[in-house]
Each structure stands twice: as C-alpha cells, then as structure tokens.
Amino acid sequence: MSLASVQNINFEYPRKRVLKNISFEIEEGSITALVGPNGAGKTTLLRCMVGLETPISGRVIVNGIDVHDRPRDAHRHIGYLSDFFGLYDSLTVRQCLTYMAWCHKLPLQNLKQKIEALAEEVELTGYMDQKAGALSRGYRQRLGVGLALIHDPKCIFLDEPASGMDPEARVHFSALMVRLKNRGMTIIVSSHILAELEEYCTDMLVIRDGEIKSHIILEEHRAAQEAVLRIGLQTTDQKYIKIIESYTGVSGVRIAGHSVALAFNGGPDRQVTFLKYLVGKDVPVSEFTVMQKSLQAAYMELAISGDDSGLQKMEKAAQAAESKAKP
Amino acid sequence: MIIVNPEFHRYLWLNFSPIRLIVPPIVLGLLFYVLAAQPDEFPWQARLFKPALFIYFVVMFLWGSYEAASAAVSDLGKKTWDFLKMSSLAPWSLTIGKLFGATSYVWYIGLILLAVIGLSYGAALDTVKFQYIREVAPTPVNLLIYLLLATISGHTAALFMGTHGLQLKKQGIAASFIGGFLVSGFVFSITVGFNLQSLVKEPSEIFWHTLSVNQDVFLIGSILFLLFWMMVASQRTFREELQYKNAPIVLVLFLATFSFYISGYLDNNRYYATLDAELKLVSKIYLSFLIILFFTYLATFKDATDLARYKRWIYAWKAREWRHFFENTPGWAGCVLLLVPAYIFLILHAGVVDVPARIWQPIFSFSNLAFISALSLFVLRDGLVYHAVLLGKIERHKMFWIFLYLFSAYILLPFLASLGGEAHIAAFFYPIGDMSFVSACLPVFMQCFLAAIGLGYIVKSLRA
Structure with a gap:
C-alpha cells in the first residue's frame, strides 16, 4: 500500500x-x-x-x-x-x-x-x-x-x-x-x-x-540481475572450459590462472543445479563463488556510463523481475 | 508542570539558571542602597527614581530590543528552524513565545526596576526636580503603563523587523535592534517624553471621526492599535514560514482599519470642520485612497521578488483551483480590491473632489482627480518596472538597477528636461494636480504602456 x-x-x-x-x-x-x-x-x-x-x-x-x-x-x-x-x-x-x-x-x-x-x-x-x-x-x-x-x-x-x-x-x-x-x-x-x-x-x-x-x-533487481560466478578449477583443461561454456545461461567466460569468471543468468536454484552439473561432469571445481553486484557498483555503473544506458539496464532488469513475478 | 507556551518555556530554561536569578536583585539592591545612602536634600526614595528610570531604558529599550530582534532569526543561526517548522507549534504561540520568552530575563530585571520606579514616584514628584512629570503622568500607574507600552512596542517592532530577516534568510539584526530601540524611545517620548508629548497631546480632547476622546485614552488606544498590527504582522511572517498560505485578506483588513484610523484625524482639523458633510466624506475617502496607494506601492515592490508565488498563482488559475489561486494572490491585488471602489467613489463625486484646492489647501497640497489618477499610474509604472527588473534575467545587483531607475526617473531626467526650460513636460516625471485630466495622465499612461511591453517581453522569455 x-x-x-x-x-x-x-x-x-x-x-x-x-x-x-x-x-x-x-x-x-x-x-x-x-x-x-x-x-x-x-x-x-x-x-x-x-x-x-x-x-x-x-x-x-x-x-x-x-x-x-x-x-x-x-x-x-x-x-x-x-x-x-x-x-x-x-x-x-x-x-x-x-x-x-x-x-x-x-x-x-x-x-x-x-x-x-x-x-x-x-x-x-x-x-x-x-x-x-x-x-x-x-x-x-x-x-x-x-x-x-x-x-x-x-x-x-x-x-x-x-x-x-x-x-x-x-x-x-x-x-x-x-x-x-x-x-x-x-x-x-x-x-x-x-x-x-x-x-x-x-x-x-x-x-x-x-x-x-x-x-x-x-x-x-537482485533477483533479476545476472550473477557473476567465479569458479576455481584444479586444472584449466580446455575440455572443462567447454563444459562450462556449453551450459545454458553462461556467457562472458574469462579465464585468469586457475579461475574462471562468468556471467550466469539464474537465481540460487539454477546456480545449485549448475554446480551439480559441473560435479557430475567431473569438472575439478575447487571454488564456487557468487559475486553479487553491490548497490554501489550498480550505481557507479550508471554514474560512469554518463548516459542513461546503465539506468535503462537497471530498469530493464527491474521490469524483467516484475514480469517474472506476474503469473 | 504547567506549560504555557513551549517556546516561552524553552527560553525560561535558557535564561534562568540559579545564578542568573540571584545576580540582578543583588546588584540592583547594592546599587540602590549606595544611592539611597548618599547625603542629599531630597528623601532617599527620590534619589532612586532617576537612576532606576535610566537603568530601565538601558535594560528594557536597548537590551530588550536586541533580544527581541535576535529571537526572530536565532533559529536560523542555530539551524533549528526546520524542527520548529515541522512541529505543530501555532504561529501565535511562536510569536508570543519569542516576544516574551526571548526577553524574559530582561523583563525579570525590568520588573524589579518598575517596582523601584513605582515606589519612588511619589517621593520624587514631591521634589521640584521632577514635578513636571506629574503633568504627563499624574499617578505612578500612568507612568508604569506608558513605560510598559513603550517597552512592548519596541520589542514587538524589533521582532517584526527581525522576521523579515527570517524571510530573507539573513541573520543580521542591527536594523531591527535599532528600529526596536527607536520605537521604544518614540513611544516613551510621545507619552511621558518632555518634547514630543506636547505635540501629540494638544488639544486635550481628540476629535476622531465623530467621537471626542480624552487625549491620554486616545494615545493609549492608538499605541495598542498599532501594537496589535505589528504583532499580527510578525505572526503573519511566522505563519508563512510555518507553511501556511497568507492570502492578502489580513492585508486588506489592515489597510481598511488603518486608513479608517488615520482619516479619523481629519475631524481634528479646524478647516475640516467648515466643510459640508459630503465633502467631509469625500476627503476621508480621498485620504484613505492615498494611504492604500502608498501600501500598494510597497506591496508591489515586495511581490516582485516572489516569482514562485506568481507561477503558483498562474498554475492554480489554469488548473481552476480557486482556493490555491486565492492563497497565492499577491498582496498588491488585495490592495487593488480596496483602491478600485475608492477610486470609483471619487469619480462619482468628481464634482466635489475637484473643488478648488483653496478649500483643501490646509489638508492637502493636491486635491483633484487628475492628481490621484496620475499618481496611481505612476505607482503602476514603477510596479511594472520593478517586476520587469526583479523577475527578469538580471542576476546580480538588482537593487542597484532599481536605484538607477528611480534616480533616472525622478531626478536625472526631470533635471535634464528642466535645462530645456519646458515646464509643461513636468507631467512626464511627476504626478501633477493642477492641470487637466488628460494632460496629467496621458504622459504617464504612455510610460505604463512601454513598461507593460517590457514586462510582457520578460514574461515571454521566462516561459521560454
């Protein structure tokens, strides 16, 4: 109300x-x-x-x-x-x-x-x-x-x-x-x-x-946001990377040493499923961290962009969440 | 605990610590004891009268005016004003609380001094030195009433002037403090003072409208009347600051009562008594018209500084929100509400108004319709120019441009014109009463037209 x-x-x-x-x-x-x-x-x-x-x-x-x-x-x-x-x-x-x-x-x-x-x-x-x-x-x-x-x-x-x-x-x-x-x-x-x-x-x-x-x-907004995941691997064999990349909702995979950072479209449930999938595929996961974008980071994104695109992104995310919430 | 007024109570907390309570009676007691102990031809009580009166002036007129002037803007300086604005404190509570709360400690000392003055009055007036006071204040009660009136008037004036600082968000109090002190001094002078009172108190009976009133009663009544309006003015300013809307209804009431009050003095004029009933009425309306026109001029200047109010007024008009429209009506419009019927009345009695000036001479220098019409147009012209300058795009030194305009319009241009020796163009620069209606009004009407075009241009650019 x-x-x-x-x-x-x-x-x-x-x-x-x-x-x-x-x-x-x-x-x-x-x-x-x-x-x-x-x-x-x-x-x-x-x-x-x-x-x-x-x-x-x-x-x-x-x-x-x-x-x-x-x-x-x-x-x-x-x-x-x-x-x-x-x-x-x-x-x-x-x-x-x-x-x-x-x-x-x-x-x-x-x-x-x-x-x-x-x-x-x-x-x-x-x-x-x-x-x-x-x-x-x-x-x-x-x-x-x-x-x-x-x-x-x-x-x-x-x-x-x-x-x-x-x-x-x-x-x-x-x-x-x-x-x-x-x-x-x-x-x-x-x-x-x-x-x-x-x-x-x-x-x-x-x-x-x-x-x-x-x-x-x-x-x-948080629910609708793409989470950034950091996955630590014991070995960064190319086949493991391909398994990760092929999973639905994964994008923007970047490798840094033994870590893989990626954008993941999905909430906590899907993240659990994704982790289970990786373990099931014998991917040597040593770390699985969800890096949620902070309010400050979200706002700074808007401020740095200098235009409204960041804001529009946030609005879209909010709208997406809203439409998701609708039956 | 009894709470009379939160603001008053706050000042009591601030002003009255045990030490501050004890100090004044001890210091004054010692001082008066020393004075009473001095060997003198007069009884000891008589020796206290003058010092007590002098200390009263310093404490109540000077210190009190300072405290009252500070009270209005003190919350701005302390940045506590927002808390008060968000509270449920009523404007009258705030006005009374500040007026008597801020000066409460001064009053504490003042009441001790009043007691000494009252007790020493009889003995002092038995001496040759102070006998003249008996003529203006025959009893101690008279003297104490006059002192109280002078004090409250000064404090109220200081508070009222201070509230303008509050509106302008300026914390300076020098002008309001001096103003309050001068008002106290003036009221004291016309009541018990030794120079001005003879001017005010002659003759012993005052003829006001159809009444014959005792001079002392009339004087006290007049002071109370003006005191009331000063308090109302302070309350209105606090009211506005507390987010109430001040529609010009109270201004209209003030102008109606004030012009009625002033025009009543005409009955006191011996030439006026010779006029017939119609001319008497017309002359009172004529005088009232001039008074209201003067306040219209002041209101125009004040309103020209409030662009937001005009915008709210126009928005309310467009949205057909009549209550908002009424609440945001500028003060000059309220004045015009009184001016128009008075002017129509004068037109309808043009034959009487235009009675040759010889009858009017003792009361007015100018007395015809052409004069007041031209004067009204000059007020309109200046009002339009003030609005054009103050609402316009000049960002800085606006008062300088206003001053330059007034200097040019009323001094420089008339002087330059006079060098050409063309006396008949005087109507371009001043309202003139001794010429025809058209000759007096047409030049200033043309100037109004030009000023209106200028203002129209400014309004257009504001819209853009």
Missing part, C-alpha cells in the same frame, strides 16, 4: 528548475534510498516532500494528506532530519526531547516515559542530562533522529544522515535504521554511502538533473 505519493512536482529556484515533473510512490514499510550526484535535487525533493519548500506545481500526498494543502496535519505523520541540522546546544538532551514533544502538542500524561523509551530506542539513555552541545557527532545525530521521531511519525525523511560520522557511529546508525525498519516505519533516506544503504534499503530512487531516472525495487 502506498504511504506517500509524489505527483508531477515542479520546483524552481529563480530561473533554475530544480525538479522536473517528478512522480513516484513510496510503499508503506519500505526504506527508500534517494541517490544521485550532488546538485541532482535530492535535498530539494525531500524538502518538497515534507512541505518545507512549496513547489510551483504538483502535489505530495502523505498518509492521505496533501502536504502543501494541510502542512500542519501532514507534519503529524512526518519526521524530518535535514542534512545540516542544529540542536539547542544549551539545553540538555532531556530538555530538547521534552521541548519538541511540547511543540508537537503530545499529551502530557506519560510524556516522561515516552521520552525515556525514545531515548532507549536511539541509544541516548545515558546522556539525558548532558547538554546537547557537548555531544559527539554520532550522538548529535541520534538526538536529531530522536527529535524527528518524538511524535511517532508514520514516515521519516533523512537527508544525508550518516555524513561526517565515524565508522563506529555509522554502524550504530545502520543498526538504528534496521530497528526502525523492523518497527514498520517507512523511511526515505538520501545518502552517498551506498554500501550502508544496501544493509537496510528496499527501494532505490535514482535522481539526476531534477528527474527521477529510475525507481528500483532492490529485491526484484
């Missing part, structure tokens, strides 16, 4: 159209990565989606509410953390959370317990009486997320949330995203760190020059 719907959004800064007729849907419970080069319009799109910028035309519907028609109603269901957010440094973590709860007009009964529970969720329990200004980058980010989550929104928009964090803080942040995902929250996150997005994202929106180039459902 769709939780958010972006319909024909156009946005301009003076004499520069930043978003061009953008439309897409966000499924409830999904985690969508918004990726694209700098200046592509990611931040503007997020700000339009949460109602902080008003597009010149188009609509954003979140949980059935038009964000620009009824921003205050919509904000009850939306949490947002901007890329360069600030905190009230002179207030303690507890005061920051309490203040934001008041601003959201949360009921006063059980507010204290609610704030404690939220602090536990974002791992800030031990820092409640510390001034926000004294927190490290990672903890500031947790508090930022906490402030965005204080009113139990249905979906949360995070703009470059992991930028500037050290590796340990990033691990904690990824774990927090996974926890929120497990709670069923819908998350839209823009980031450059695709390796981390891969851990928890379900969808990827590719934006470039103010246009959505592709909306990929990652699970389907």
